Amino acid sequence: MGGLGAGLVFPILPALGPQLGISGFMIGLILSANRITRLAFDAPAGHLIDRLGGRGPITFGLLIEGIGILCFSLALRVGPAAGWLLFGRAIFGIGSALLMVGIQATALGVSTRQDRGRKMASVRIAMSLGAPMGMALGGLLAERYSNDTAFLVGAASTFVAAAIAARLIPQVPHSVRVPASHEGLMTRLRALAALPAFPFMATAWGFNLLIFLSVQGVMLATLVLLVQARHIELFGLANQGSAGLAMGVMMGGASLAGLALGRIIDRLHLRSSLLIPALTGLAAGFMVLAFAHGTDMLLVGVLLIGGTFNGVSLPLLALLGDVTPPAAYGRAMGMYQIFGDIGGSLGPMVGIELFLRFGAETVYLALGMLILSSLSAAFWVRRREGVWCGRAG
Template identity: 45%
Template sequence: MFPILPVVGIDLGISAFMVGLILSANRITRLGFNPITGSLLDRFGARWPVAIGLVIEALGTLAFSIALVSEQPAAWFLAGRIIWGVGSSLLLVGALAAVMAIAPARTRAGMTAKVRTAVSLGLPAGLVLGGLVADQVSNNAAFLTATALSVVAAIAAVFLLPDQAGEPAGRAARADSATPRTQAWRELLAMPTLRIIFAANALLFFAVSGVLLATVAVLVDTRALYVFGMNAQGSAGLLMAVLMGARASTALACGRYLDHSDSRTRLLLPSMALVAIGFVGLGLAGDAVSASLALLVIGAGSGGLTIPMITLLGDVAPRHLHGRALSIYQWSSDLGGALGPAAGLELGRAFGYGWSYGLVGLAVLGMALPLRWLARDERRSG
C-alpha cells in the first residue's frame, strides 16, 4: 500500500508535505507506543498483542477506504495511519519477541530471518499487492484487500504464536516487577553494542523505508520508468517486488549462514556498502532495467544488515528484557522511517531524485565506523 499513497494523495489534491506527514504518521505513533508494547510483551507474551494489533491495523485500513470518498481525505488518511501505527507496533515487535522466546542461540538467526521476512512480505496491502490491485482494479480495492488480509492474519496469530514470550507467565511477571521500570530501560541503553545497532537501524530505515518507499512511485512517474505498460502505481509495485524479493532472499540466506558461523558481524560492512551503491545507482537510473538493478542491490544490502543486527541484539540483551530491547529497535526504525518520507519528497521536488538518492547513499556510508567497532568488539570478546 505504501507506494500508492503518494500518487493517490496528489490526485486528491493533498499537498506533498501533508502526504509525507501521512506516510510518517504510523511511525510517529509507534515512537510513543513502542515502549508500551515492549513492556506488555515482557509481561504477557506475544500471542494476543499480535492478534489484537492485526485487528487494529484492519480498522486503520478501513479509514483509508473512507478517505477516498470523504470531503476531508487528508484527515481520514492521517487518522488511518495513526490507528495503523498502534496495530503495527504490536505486530512488528511481537513477532520478533516470539522468535526470541522459542529460538535457541544456535538457530536464532535463521528463525529471525524467516519471521522477519514473513512479516515484511505479508504486511496488509503490501508494497507489491497494493500497487497491482490499485492498477488493475481500484485504489479502494487495494485498501479493502488490506483489511481482509489483516483479519485473516489475526486469526492465524491466535493459533500459531506461543502463549508466552520468554519464561512462564508467573516467573516472567515476577522478574519484570522486581526490576524498576526506568532501570530496565537504562540497562539496555547503557550497552554500546545495542546503541550502535539502534543508530545504524535508524539510518537504514530512514533510507530504505523512509526516503525510498515514499518516493519510488513519484520517481517512476517523473522519469517514466513504466513496466509492462502499467501506470505509476503498478510499475512501482513491480519494481518494489524486486527490492522485496532481494531483501527476503538475502535475509533468509544470511540467517542460514549466521547459524553456521562463529561471527554475527561479518556481513555488516559488505551489506552496508551494497545499500550505499544501490542508492547512487538508483539516482542515476534512466530506465526501468537500471532502476530494477539498483533496487536489487539495495534490497540485498538491507537484508544483509537487518538479520545480523537483530540476531546480535538477541544475543546481547538480557532474556527477560527482549521485549523492551526489540521495542527500542523498532523505535529506532520508526524514527528513521518517520523522518524519511517528508525529507525524501521535499528534497526530490527541490533538487531532483538523482541528487537526493546520492546524498542518502553517502549518509549510509556513515555506518562504516560504528559497524567496524561491532566487528572488532566481537573479535575481542571471542
C-alpha cells in the same frame, strides 16, 4: 497478514481523498498517522511484551488493526470522513506497535544461537512483504469492486490473522519474562541502558535508523521521481508502473537474499562479519542509481540495494538476541522499532524535498557516502562482538 492493512490505503486514499473533500495536507497526515502513534507506543509495547509474553499482545494488536481498518469503511458512510480516516490510521498504529515489536521479540525468545539467523530472516521477510501485498490487493479490489470492499476484505483478513495468532504464536517461556513488579517503563529502560552490551544495542538501533532512512524512506519515496525525470520505462510501463515494478524487483531480491543470509548468519562465528560487505554493496547500489539513465542500470541498482540491506539488518538482529538478556527482548525490540520508525518518517519528507531541489545524482551519492561513513561503526562492532557475547554468555 497483519501488514496487508498497512499498505491497503496507499493506492486508495490519494484518489479517494479529493472525492470526499479532504485536502492534500490532511491526506498526508492520515497516511502518516499510524507511524506517529507507533512511535509513541513502540516502547510501551516492548515493556508489555516483556511482562506478558508475545502471544496476547500480538493477538490484541491484530484486533486493534482490524478495528482501525473498519474505521476506513465507516468514513464512507458516516461523517466527517477525514476524522474517521485519521482515527482509523492512528488506532492502526497502536496495533502495529504491538504486532511488530511482539513478533520480533517472540522470534528472539523462541530462537537459539544456532537458528536465530533463520528465524529472524523469516520474520523480517514476512514483515517486509506485508505492506506491498496490501498495496497490490487494495488497488486490485478497489478497481475491480469498490473502495469499501477493499477495506472490508482488509479488516476481515486481519481478524482472521488474530484468530490464527491466538492459536499458533508460541508463548515465550515464563523463565525469560520480567517478573511482576511496580517498576515503571522508564525504570526498566534505564536498566536496559546499564547493560554491558548497551553500546552495541544503541549501535544496532542506529543502523536500523540508517536502513529505514535510506531504503524504506528516501529510495522508496523518490524512485518514481527518478524514473520520471530520466524517462526510464520498464516493459513500456508509465512512471508509476515502472517504479512499482522496480520496487517489486528490489523486494523480491531482498527476500531471496534474506533466506540465504539467515543460514549464513547461523554458521558464522562472528555474525557482524557480514556488515562490511553488505554496507559496501548497499552504498554501491545507491551510487549506481545516481548515474542510472536506463533500464539496465536502474535494475542493477535496485538489485544491489535489495540484495544487501538485509545483510545489515539480519546480523544485527541476531546479535541483538545473543547479547540481550531474554527478559529484556521486548524493550530492546521496542527501541529498535522506534529508531526505524524515525528513519522511515524522516526519509520521505527530507528525501523528496532534497530530490526536487538538488536532483537524483546528488541525493543518491550523498546516501552512498553516508552509508560508507558507517563502516567505521561496523568495524568497531566486529572487534567487540566476542567480548559482548562472552559477557552475555
